[in-house]
Amino acid sequence: MLLLCEAGLDSCPQECWSIYPKTLGAFLDLPDNRILWTGMSIGYKDPANPANGLRANRAPADEWLIVHD
């Protein structure tokens, strides 16, 4: 996703595909022991769409990141 970002593209992973194993399994012709777990949309976001302005809060990096030199 970072590489896509670097290439000017936006992306959104969606694990919700995994709740439709029968429908997607039939569509993708998957064996019974396989499911589609995560998909990812790739494209260009519409900056004018309010949904794309949502920003989740992030803990500051020094709360969770340890850098070993």
Ligand SMILES: Cc1cc2nc3c(=O)[nH]c(=O)nc-3n(C[C@H](O)[C@H](O)[C@H](O)COP(=O)(O)O)c2cc1C
């Ligand atoms: C592997 C993965 C799967 C995800 N699947 C879903 C999903 O099925 N539905 C959903 O609403 N968000 C899903 N998310 C969360 C969104 O893609 C996204 O992370 C969230 O909207 C918050 O955006 P942000 O991470 O830029 O703050 C998933 C995230 C990851 C990393």
